[in-house]
Amino acid sequence: MRDRAGPAGAAVTVAEPERPAFDAIVVGxxxxxxxAALELARAGRSVALIERGPFPGSKNxxxxxxxxxxxxxxxxxxxxxxxxxxxxxxxxxxxxxxERSMTVDFRCQSWGRAxxxxxxxxxxxxDNWLTExxxxxxxxxxxxxxxxxxxxxxxxxxxxxxxxxxxxxLTARVVIAxxxxxxxxxxxxxxxxxxxxxxxxxxxxETLALPKETIDERFGVSGDDGVDIEILGGxxxxxxxxxxxxxxxxxxxxxxxxxPGLAGQGRRPEEILAELKRxxxxxxxxxxxxxxxxxxxxxxxxxxxxxPRLVGDGLLVAGDAAAMCLAAGIWLEGVNxxxxxxxxxxxxxxxxxxxxxxxxxxxxxxxxxxxxxxxDHKKLRKAPGLVLSERVQHxxxxxxxxxxxxxxxxxxxxxxxxxxxxxxxxxxSNGVRMRELARDALTGLRSFG
Amino acid sequence: MGELLVVVALRxxxxxxxxxxxTGEVETDPRGAGAGEADRCALEHGLRIAGAxxxxxxxxxxxxPQAEEMLRDALACGADAVLRVDVPExxxxxxxxxxxxxxxxxxxxxxxxGEPGLVLTGDHSADRGTGSTxxxxxxxxGYAQALGLVELAYADGALTAVRRLxxxxxxxxxxxxxxxxxxxPAGVRLRRAGLPATLAARTADVPTxxxxxxxxxxxxxxxxxxxxxxxxxxxxxxxxxxLRLLRLTGAHEQRDxxxxxxxxxxxxxxxxxLGYLKAKGYLA
Numbered sequence: 001m002r003d004r005a006g007p008a009g010a011a012v013t014v015a016e017p018e019r020p021a022f023d024a025i026v027v028g029x030x031x032x033x034x035x036a037a038l039e040l041a042r043a044g045r046s047v048a049l050i051e052r053g054p055f056p057g058s059k060n061x062x063x064x065x066x067x068x069x070x071x072x073x074x075x076x077x078x079x080x081x082x083x084x085x086x087x088x089x090x091x092x093x094x095x096x097x098x099e100r101s102m103t104v105d106f107r108c109q110s111w112g113r114a115x116x117x118x119x120x121x122x123x124x125x126x127d128n129w130l131t132e133x134x135x136x137x138x139x140x141x142x143x144x145x146x147x148x149x150x151x152x153x154x155x156x157x158x159x160x161x162x163x164x165x166x167x168x169x170l171t172a173r174v175v176i177a178x179x180x181x182x183x184x185x186x187x188x189x190x191x192x193x194x195x196x197x198x199x200x201x202x203x204x205x206e207t208l209a210l211p212k213e214t215i216d217e218r219f220g221v222s223g224d225d226g227v228d229i230e231i232l233g234g235x236x237x238x239x240x241x242x243x244x245x246x247x248x249x250x251x252x253x254x255x256x257x258x259x260p261g262l263a264g265q266g267r268r269p270e271e272i273l274a275e276l277k278r279x280x281x282x283x284x285x286x287x288x289x290x291x292x293x294x295x296x297x298x299x300x301x302x303x304x305x306x307x308p309r310l311v312g313d314g315l316l317v318a319g320d321a322a323a324m325c326l327a328a329g330i331w332l333e334g335v336n337x338x339x340x341x342x343x344x345x346x347x348x349x350x351x352x353x354x355x356x357x358x359x360x361x362x363x364x365x366x367x368x369x370x371x372x373x374x375x376d377h378k379k380l381r382k383a384p385g386l387v388l389s390e391r392v393q394h395x396x397x398x399x400x401x402x403x404x405x406x407x408x409x410x411x412x413x414x415x416x417x418x419x420x421x422x423x424x425x426x427x428x429s430n431g432v433r434m435r436e437l438a439r440d441a442l443t444g445l446r447s448f449g
Numbered sequence: 450m451g452e453l454l455v456v457v458a459l460r461x462x463x464x465x466x467x468x469x470x471x472t473g474e475v476e477t478d479p480r481g482a483g484a485g486e487a488d489r490c491a492l493e494h495g496l497r498i499a500g501a502x503x504x505x506x507x508x509x510x511x512x513x514p515q516a517e518e519m520l521r522d523a524l525a526c527g528a529d530a531v532l533r534v535d536v537p538e539x540x541x542x543x544x545x546x547x548x549x550x551x552x553x554x555x556x557x558x559x560x561x562x563g564e565p566g567l568v569l570t571g572d573h574s575a576d577r578g579t580g581s582t583x584x585x586x587x588x589x590x591g592y593a594q595a596l597g598l599v600e601l602a603y604a605d606g607a608l609t610a611v612r613r614l615x616x617x618x619x620x621x622x623x624x625x626x627x628x629x630x631x632x633x634p635a636g637v638r639l640r641r642a643g644l645p646a647t648l649a650a651r652t653a654d655v656p657t658x659x660x661x662x663x664x665x666x667x668x669x670x671x672x673x674x675x676x677x678x679x680x681x682x683x684x685x686x687x688x689x690x691x692l693r694l695l696r697l698t699g700a701h702e703q704r705d706x707x708x709x710x711x712x713x714x715x716x717x718x719x720x721x722x723l724g725y726l727k728a729k730g731y732l733a
Contacts, residue, residue: 021648048648054480054481054483055480055481058480058481124478124480128480140648140651140652141651142644142647142648142651143518145644145647163644164641165641165642165643165644165647166641166642166643166644167643167644167645168643168644169644170644170648209469292467
């Protein structure tokens with residue numbers, strides 16, 4: 001029998017427990033886990049929330065935006081109490097090509113007022129805050145405890161987990177796997193398909209300290225307002241993207257890099273990040289900042305087609321464990337999908353427990369399908385492939401920058417060229433056929449439209 | 450002699466406090482705070498000694514409510530009881546010599562548990578790190594003290610300890626009880642609490658008594674990296690690199706052989722130390 005965690009670990013076969021210790025065990029106290037535990041505890045169910053770190057969020061790597069609309073249902077009035085760094089009121093999409101950049105900049109001041117849209121947050125604060133809600137409702141947080149194996153009956157029903165603590169077996173009627181990307185629990189339960197590496201990216205992030213006034217000045221914001229910059233083309237040819245977010249007195253700047261592409265190039269992610277920070281469009285924003293943290297984490301970006309089976313016998317999978325991260329170019333969202341999937345997993349488990357019929361765990365999938373969680377993923381199922389395609393990654397940033405450069409370069413005494421001619425010329429110089437451009441535009445329209 | 454009461458005094462501190470690179474302010478995070486490694490070793494020693502002596506091990510701290518997690522961990526590891534001495538308006542920047550903490554601890558322990566047979570602590574806390582609290586505790590209780598220990602063992606009613614000396618030597622001590630001992634973060638590692646005990650401790654009540662620690666807030670006026678002053682050191686004159694190395698390390702210098710002085714009289718011991726310091730030119 002193997003006791004260690006990891007994909008090589010195996011589920012442990014046990015006898016059907018006569019009296020399970022808990023109604024439910026939730027593995028992982030991230031947004032999905034805490035949302036699931038909160039729903040179960042509210043329904044009056046005994047629930048253990050097992051967290052490998054010393055406190056929720058302590059093991060997390062995150063540099064993104066929390067879109068809290070789903071919290072309206074989970075924690076009404078959340079925006080009055082949630083630990084926020086800055087409310088995002090300015091959103092930019094930036095294309096980088098060589099030393100050039102083209103940015104679409106959108107500002108919306110109403111996003112900085114209730115009921116708000118999205119915010120940057122430190123996950124150590126956010127996750128802890130969310131878990132406290134679950135604890136107040138009666139969930140039992142068990143920190144510093146690693147789940148090493150799934151306990152299954154001979155018939156294959158999941159009836160608990162084994163932890164790394166002495167006498168570490170814990171039984172329950174339902175287990176909800178919210179143990180993040182590369183979920184060992186879901187893998188041991190046989191819910192994951194092979195070939196996850198190609199659907200997984202590596203996120204690396206630097207947290208850079210700057211005085212708040214400097215951030216306000218450089219990014220053109222004030223008060224609690226913040227900026228979200230999503231970047232395409234700053235990854236030195238590795239499929240992926242880059243990002244820059246403002247916190248109160250730090251910046252989160254980082255990359256998301258496709259694993260096969262990164263391995264193929266044999267480059268170190270920190271080298272690529274250093275290149276990004278040297279870009280003429282990024283360097284003035286981060287100049288003089290003090291590095292306070294460097295971190296890295298895997299991200300499940302494959303979308304709808306790479307998701308595992310979400311329901312097993314006695315087991316539900318939610319959050320990053322279920323590959324619920326939406327990486328669809330203009331939309332980069334994860335925490336809201338984790339919150340939503342965790343909430344519906346908790347709700348489905350509570351209903352199944354109340355009915356005394358674990359077959360009703362299958363309702364989880366229908367709850368997800370009738371909500372934004374699977375509806376968005378299904379609609380945007382082709383987007384990750386398009387965004388990470390060779391053309392979007394390598395050729396289109398150059399095409400756009402060539403086109404814009406041609407439009408704004410004053411080349412007197414020559415007359416101004418027509419846009420169509422410039423487009424053809426830019427497409428040709430970047431190896432893009434007009435037919436491919438039209439096809440990708442159609443795919444994008446179908447995905448995003 | 451009755452049941453041995455072993456009190457382990459834990460310091461609640463953020464072991465990963467950071468200094469803001471821009472302002473020099475010390476930033477602590479109560480979520481990541483807990484017992485330092487030396488205190489965790491002290492708890493393990495306490496659990497072992499109480500187990501060997503058939504006594505009780507209790508864990509105490511002077512700290513704000515967030516420290517209850519640390520005490521719950523102690524319960525899960527096997528402590529028989531815990532106690533938190535509550536400090537109103539806790540400010541981690543308060544500088545206490547250790548005297549105030551020792552006074553608050555001694556008062557609370559006596560009131561709640563009676564006179565302890567052995568008080569254990571880590572040798573230095575992770576934040577202040579002066580290592581003075583154990584000595585103040587010994588003074589408060591009026592006990593013998595053995596500080597900075599690397600080994601501690603209890604057998605047949607006797608407590609023995611090992612302390613680190615200069616030049617890699619070790620000092621073996623027979624510690625009379627009752628005593629206050631502080632231990633280095635070495636030799637033992639705090640046991641991993643079992644899951645049933647962890648679950649039980651998660652919902653356990655942590656008894657709290659009021660206390661007060663006088664202290665002065667520390668203000669950071671300026672922060673800069675520590676740069677020791679350069680000291681001019683001419684190279685030894687020997688042409689052979691090996692001989693230069695030996696000269697630099699002082700390996701071939703003539704030294705007085707160590708002398709062991711055994712005396713029960715504190716006055717004689719003090720005279721011996723003063724005589725040695727005079728002979729070496731440290732005292733006129």
